[in-house]
Amino acid sequence: MRILLFSGKGGVGKTSLAAATGVRLAQLGYKTLVMSVDPAHSLADCFDLKSSLFDASTADPQEIAPNLSIHEVNIQQEIKRHWREIAGYITSILKTSGLNHVEAEEMAIFPGMEELSAMMYVNQWRKEQRFDVIVLDCAPTAESLRFVSMPTTLDWYMKHIFPMQRGILKAVRPLANRISPVDLPADSYFANVKDLYNKIEGIDTLMEDPQTTSVRLVTNPEKMVVRETQRAFVYFSLHGLTVDGIIVNRVLPDEVRDGWFGEWRESQQHFLGEVEAYFAPVPVCRVPLQQREVVGLERITALANLLYQEGGDPAAVTRTERPYTFTRTADHWEVRLNAPFAGKGEIGLFKKGDELVVTVGTVRRHIGLPTSMAGLSPVRARLDGGTLVVEMKEAA
Ligand SMILES: Nc1ncnc2c1ncn2[C@@H]1O[C@H](COP(=O)(O)OP(=O)(O)OP(=O)(O)O)[C@@H](O)[C@H]1O
Numbered sequence: 001m002r003i004l005l006f007s008g009k010g011g012v013g014k015t016s017l018a019a020a021t022g023v024r025l026a027q028l029g030y031k032t033l034v035m036s037v038d039p040a041h042s043l044a045d046c047f048d049l050k051s052s053l054f055d056a057s058t059a060d061p062q063e064i065a066p067n068l069s070i071h072e073v074n075i076q077q078e079i080k081r082h083w084r085e086i087a088g089y090i091t092s093i094l095k096t097s098g099l100n101h102v103e104a105e106e107m108a109i110f111p112g113m114e115e116l117s118a119m120m121y122v123n124q125w126r127k128e129q130r131f132d133v134i135v136l137d138c139a140p141t142a143e144s145l146r147f148v149s150m151p152t153t154l155d156w157y158m159k160h161i162f163p164m165q166r167g168i169l170k171a172v173r174p175l176a177n178r179i180s181p182v183d184l185p186a187d188s189y190f191a192n193v194k195d196l197y198n199k200i201e202g203i204d205t206l207m208e209d210p211q212t213t214s215v216r217l218v219t220n221p222e223k224m225v226v227r228e229t230q231r232a233f234v235y236f237s238l239h240g241l242t243v244d245g246i247i248v249n250r251v252l253p254d255e256v257r258d259g260w261f262g263e264w265r266e267s268q269q270h271f272l273g274e275v276e277a278y279f280a281p282v283p284v285c286r287v288p289l290q291q292r293e294v295v296g297l298e299r300i301t302a303l304a305n306l307l308y309q310e311g312g313d314p315a316a317v318t319r320t321e322r323p324y325t326f327t328r329t330a331d332h333w334e335v336r337l338n339a340p341f342a343g344k345g346e347i348g349l350f351k352k353g354d355e356l357v358v359t360v361g362t363v364r365r366h367i368g369l370p371t372s373m374a375g376l377s378p379v380r381a382r383l384d385g386g387t388l389v390v391e392m393k394e395a396a
């Protein structure tokens with residue numbers, strides 16, 4: 001199975017290009033699912049499904065053309081299906097703080113639930129082999145990162161916090177329930193957390209395997225968008241995901257000769273050049289600005305024909321280089337992390353237990369070290385042409 005993630009700044013064209021990719025894949029005969037991980041869903045609108053504004057029929061995969069299904073993860077449904085105990089417990093706490101039931105229920109939807117639910121589905125379909133390719137239409141960059149970091153975050157919680165909370169609670173519950181105004185979580189709460197955890201098990205390996213998962217960053221030829229794309233590139237690398245394509249959308253076509261657009265044309269040319277230079281050797285492709293909104297199967301298909309050459313296969317694996325690697329040299333081990341665009345002062349590094357913790361800007365990643373390296377400590381780090389090289393040695 002292949003997983004293709006479309007991410008990028010708000011409004012750059014992620015949904016349209018994810019939809020176009022789905023259409024092409026389906027034409028090529030892949031059983032394809034385009035799945036929206038953005039709580040502000042717009043996939044059904046993009047395909048111009050004649051559904052009502054708040055229709056929930058796509059809360060499960062819905063086939064909309066041969067080989068092509070779409071799915072918009074619906075958090076209300078997911079709470080009923082997977083989060084009953086957890087949300088129930090949080091709701092009960094919030095109610096004690098004076099919120100009414102509906103308010104408490106709404107606040108019990110916490111960040112990450114949607115992303116986690118989506119991830120559980122991806123894992124389920126992999127196990128059931130229901131689709132050949134899953135195209136993930138992500139929310140803008142920040143939330144996309146929350147999506148990809150979810151397995152490590154949860155893993156960390158399960159390893160460090162979960163056993164502790166559970167142990168302490170077992171000991172104090174009989175007493176605490178008598179004196180505390182808030183009920184402590186019941187065992188079923190922990191069972192629910194554990195169950196969710198089991199449902200995403202293995203997904204992190206899948207996301208970090210470039211043979212399975214690729215990130216395609218969508219951008220526009222404008223300064224602010226390009227800068228965010230550069231940051232996104234580093235953040236995805238930090239999370240172990242391979243970016244194998246940059247798509248520059250909304251490029252003014254040559255036919256537009258109107259003087260009013262003169263300056264736009266010039267600045268677009270400038271940023272197109274920068275994008276190609278920045279991201280090499282990652283392939284960059286361009287998609288022209290269309291004459292109208294990309295809505296409905298016909299226009300999405302037209303967009304797919306601009307995005308991919310005739311017969312071009314969006315599922316082809318073109319980059320297998322992992323964003324970070326562990327290598328052994330003559331007298332030490334090295335962790336090498338692909339971090340172009342990052343300056344020296346922006347990178348932080350420390351060891352915690354058997355994990356190397358790397359921060360770049362505002363994003364932090366716990367990198368689990370292989371057993372053979374777990375006892376080593378970082379002794380030196382350097383930036384080597386866009387690669388962060390951390391030397392690890394046994395503590396003297
Ligand atoms: N190449 C293009 N030419 C013309 N219009 C486009 C092009 N690409 C996308 N659009 C239009 O731009 C609007 C935003 O596109 P889209 O919804 O795909 O962006 P998005 O990145 O998914 O946005 P969001 O961050 O809100 O999810 C839509 O109306 C879409 O039809």
Ligand SMILES: [Mg+2]
Binds near residue numbers: 038
């Ligand atoms: Mg979108």
